Amino acid sequence: MKILILGSGGREHAIAWRLSRDSSSSKVLVWPGNDGMSGPKLGLVDRPFDRATFSSLIAEEGIDLVVPGAEKFLYQGVADWCQGLGVPCFGPGARAASLERSKLFAKTLMQEAGVPTSPFRDLSDAMARGLDAVNGVLKEFRKPVIKISGPSLGKGVFVCESAAEASEVLLKLGQSPQPGMEDGVLVEEGVSGKEVSMFFACSHGAFTYLGSAQDHKRVFDADQGPNTGGMGAIAPVPWATGEFIRDIGDRFVRPTLDLMLKRGTPFKGVLFLGLMVGPEGTNLLEYNVRFGDPETQVILPLLEGDLSDFLRRFSTQDVTPELTIRSAAAVHVVKAARGYPGVFGAPIEAGQLITLRQSESASGKLFFAGVKRTPQGLVTNGGRVLGFTAWAPTAAEAIRDCYALLPSGEFEGEHFRRDIGRSL
Numbered sequence: 001m002k003i004l005i006l007g008s009g010g011r012e013h014a015i016a017w018r019l020s021r022d023s024s025s026s027k028v029l030v031w032p033g034n035d036g037m038s039g040p041k042l043g044l045v046d047r048p049f050d051r052a053t054f055s056s057l058i059a060e061e062g063i064d065l066v067v068p069g070a071e072k073f074l075y076q077g078v079a080d081w082c083q084g085l086g087v088p089c090f091g092p093g094a095r096a097a098s099l100e101r102s103k104l105f106a107k108t109l110m111q112e113a114g115v116p117t118s119p120f121r122d123l124s125d126a127m128a129r130g131l132d133a134v135n136g137v138l139k140e141f142r143k144p145v146i147k148i149s150g151p152s153l154g155k156g157v158f159v160c161e162s163a164a165e166a167s168e169v170l171l172k173l174g175q176s177p178q179p180g181m182e183d184g185v186l187v188e189e190g191v192s193g194k195e196v197s198m199f200f201a202c203s204h205g206a207f208t209y210l211g212s213a214q215d216h217k218r219v220f221d222a223d224q225g226p227n228t229g230g231m232g233a234i235a236p237v238p239w240a241t242g243e244f245i246r247d248i249g250d251r252f253v254r255p256t257l258d259l260m261l262k263r264g265t266p267f268k269g270v271l272f273l274g275l276m277v278g279p280e281g282t283n284l285l286e287y288n289v290r291f292g293d294p295e296t297q298v299i300l301p302l303l304e305g306d307l308s309d310f311l312r313r314f315s316t317q318d319v320t321p322e323l324t325i326r327s328a329a330a331v332h333v334v335k336a337a338r339g340y341p342g343v344f345g346a347p348i349e350a351g352q353l354i355t356l357r358q359s360e361s362a363s364g365k366l367f368f369a370g371v372k373r374t375p376q377g378l379v380t381n382g383g384r385v386l387g388f389t390a391w392a393p394t395a396a397e398a399i400r401d402c403y404a405l406l407p408s409g410e411f412e413g414e415h416f417r418r419d420i421g422r423s424l
């Protein structure tokens with residue numbers, strides 16, 4: 001089987017690596033990929049990405065399965081293009097991808113489906129009417145969280161301690177509109193507790209559990225500093241087991257898939273649930289409609305069986321194949337470039353020569369993200385540059401091995417967290 005993966009980061013490298021290990025895959029192409037990705041079955045596609053070129057490539061290469069990594073491809077309608085071309089795609093169509101693209105769509109759907117989530121209000125109307133109207137709505141919330149509804153480059157969530165603080169946030173947003181606000185702004189009640197990410201493979205009402213993970217979003221140790229795309233992850237989350245997984249399937253995944261089916265926009269692909277478990281019970285914070293980055297780098301090494309075959313058959317509603325999650329743990333640590341995550345306009349350094357000192361083994365793998373090949377060698381070319389995953393029978397061993405195999409000083413300005421997995 002020939003597989004095409006869309007994206008260029010560590011997540012796509014992990015998907016490509018995992019699928020290329022399967023006996024059913026003969027060739028794995030990544031579009032555009034990055035210069036650090038290599039392997040016996042791996043290849044990169046160096047063409048501009050548009051619908052016509054996509055259709056030509058599918059035909060020329062005889063692609064049997066498309067796996068979109070980044071959500072932008074889904075928003076563009078790649079899964080719909082694939083349907084038109086008759087090629088299986090493990091990802092939702094553009095309308096179903098609204099579960100992630102629009103927070104208002106997602107919250108409204110959760111409410112209609114009876115999926116547990118905190119109360120919310122659409123603020124768009126009140127914002128158009130003025131500050132008094134906004135403050136009237138905010139008064140209903142004890143701990144207001146303001147969210148920009150549309151894609152906001154990870155900068156659209158404001159956790160506030162009071163209605164007054166939320167009002168100030170909205171005043172600022174009114175004065176300098178941010179990306180994603182064209183889809184609206186909402187306020188929801190903040191919930192507290194422990195966060196967990198849960199992953200399910202879904203296709204037309206059927207679903208299979210793929211695993212749980214904990215992401216580390218802040219740039220510095222002990223969850224300090226600004227938010228990033230994710231500085232590391234650990235899987236599984238030890239308390240997310242048997243009954244908890246069944247409950248998430250019954251009360252969160254099942255009603256979501258049923259309602260999407262009923263609306264005529266069946267969901268296919270990865271449903272990645274961001275959940276908060278605490279005094280207010282288990283609440284859904286958000287849906288994502290694709291694999292997480294860097295969660296994928298710890299989820300996939302723990303999946304046993306032929307994942308390529310699973311994804312293709314699952315995408316085509318063939319019989320639901322078996323997939324086993326190994327009883328082990330995986331830890332991934334990201335190395336980032338100086339300046340990442342680039343808040344307040346700070347530049348993210350690029351062009352630093354990378355001198356690899358990693359030792360890959362049967363229980364560890366290096367994944368590349370923001371890198372570029374030059375005549376001098378591989379250089380940094382993005383915020384999250386590379387990351388290392390180690391897996392072992394227990395979480396403690398995986399953490400130990402990951403840090404032992406991840407040496408410092410591979411490029412000028414590198415920084416990484418030293419506490420990944422230690423707060424489970």
Ligand code: GLY
Binds near residue numbers: 230294
């Ligand atoms: N690591 C968070 C995400 O992929 O959305």
